[in-house]
Amino acid sequence: MNYPAADVVRKAKNKELTLGYWSVLDSPISNERLAMTGYDYIALDGQHGLLGYSGIVQNLMAIDAGHGPAGIVRVAANDPTVVGQSLDAGARGIIVPMVDTPEEAAAAVRAARYPGGGARSYGPMRAGLRVGPTPAESDAAILILVMIETPQGLDNVEEICAVDGVDGVYIGPSDLRLAVGGKSPQDPDVQSTFDAAIGRILSAAQATDKIPAIHTPDGTVARERIGQGFTFVTIASDLTHLEQAARQHLDTARS
Template sequence: MEMHKNLFKAALKSGTQQLGMWNTIPGLAVPEMLAGAGFDWVLIDTEHTPVDMAEIVTALQAIGQYPNVSALVRPVANDPVVIKRLLDVGAQTLLVPMVDTPEQAAAAVAATRYPPEGVRGMGLTTRAAGFGRVANYVQAAATEICVIVQVESVTALNNLDAIAATPGVDAVFIGPSDLSASMGHPGNPGHPDVQATIDTAFARLHAMGVPTGIISLDPEAAKRYLAAGVGFVAVGIDLAVLRQNIDALRAQF
C-alpha cells in the first residue's frame, strides 16, 4: 500500500494558488458538503471549536471522498502530543497557531518528524500508516507532511525572516484577526495599518521564496491577496456563511 500523496504540499511547491474554506462545525455533513463545493482545500479547525479527535477522523474521511480536495487541520496549540495524535489519525497538513519565534517554529517541525530528526512518537498501526500496510511510512512520512506556521503577532512579525527560514517550515500563514489585536486594533483586521503590515509581510516572504496564506471573509480583499501572489487563501467560514444567509433570509420577512 502506498502512502497518500499530499496534493496541497505539491501545489505549494509548484506555486499553484489554492482556494479554501474553514470548517468549524463538528460532524460529517458540513466538511463533506464543503469538500464537494469545488474548493482546493478545507481546513478543520480545532483551535476555536469544540471539534474533538473522533470528529477530526470523521471530517478527514468525509473530505477524503474528494480526491482533488486537500484536508488541513489546525491544532489547538503547538503541542507535540496534540500534533502526534493528529498525524497518527491521518492529517498531513497542519496549520500551527501562535508561532512567535524560530524556536517555536522548529518545535512544530520537530513534532512532525520521527527521531533522530524530531520527537514524534512511533505508532506503526495508525490510520496514517494505513493501519500498518504502508511499509515505508516511517522513512517517508516527512516527505508528505506539510507544516504551515501561523504568524499573528507583532513579535512574530519581528521574527518573520527567521521563522520563515526554519528548516521544515513549508509555508507561512498570516493570521489577520490576532495580528490586528496585537497591533492595537482588536476586531478590525481591515484597519489600514494592519493591511499595510500584512502587505509588507507578504512582500518579505515572497522575496524569500516562501509560500504564503491568509484568510479573508471580504471577497474583494481575498481577490487582492490572490492578485498579489498569496499562495492559498481561505474565503469563508462555515458558521459565518450560515449566519449571514440565515440573517438575510430572516430579514426578508
C-alpha cells in the same frame, strides 16, 4: 496509491494557487459535502473550532470521502502530542497557531516530522492508509504552516521564515490586527499599519521561498490577497456562512 490530496500538497509547496475553506463545526456530513464543491483543502479548526479529537478524526474521514481536497488541521497549540495526533489521524498538513520565535517554529517542525528531521513518534493510525508508507515519504507529503499573528511573531517573521522544515507562514488577520494595536479585529484606525504588516509577512515568505498563506472573510477579499501574491488562501467558515445565508433568506422573506 496516489490520492488527489497528495496533488494538493504538491501544488501548495510549488506555490501554485491553493484555495481552501475553514470549518469550525463538528459536522462530518457538511464537511463531506464541502469537500465536493471544488476547494483544494478543508481546514478543520482544532484551536477555536467546536471539535475535539474524535471530531477531527471523523471530519478528516468525511473530507477524504470527497475524493479531492486535502484535510488540514489548525492544531490547538504548538504541542508535540496535539500535532502528532492530528497527523496520525490523517491530516495532510497542520497550521500551528501563535508562533512567536524561530525556536518555536523549529519546535513545530520537530513535532511534525519523524526522526531525521524531527521527533514525531511513529503511530500513523489513519495516516498509514494514505500517507507514506515510510517516515521519510510521510514527511515529504505533509504541510507545516506556522501562524504569524502576534507582535513578537511579526517582529521575528524573517527569522521564522528562515527555519528549515517550515513550509509556509499563515496570517491570522484578526489577531494580527490586534497585534498592531487594533481595538477590535476589524478596527479601521490601524488599517495602514495592518497593511504594512501583511506586506512584511508576504515579503518574508517570498524571500525565503515559503508558502504565503492567509485567512480571508470572503471571496472578494480572497481575490485581493491572491492579487497581492498570496498562494494559499482560506475563505470564511461554515458557521459564518450558515448564519449569513439564514439571515439573508429571512430578510428577503420579510421584505
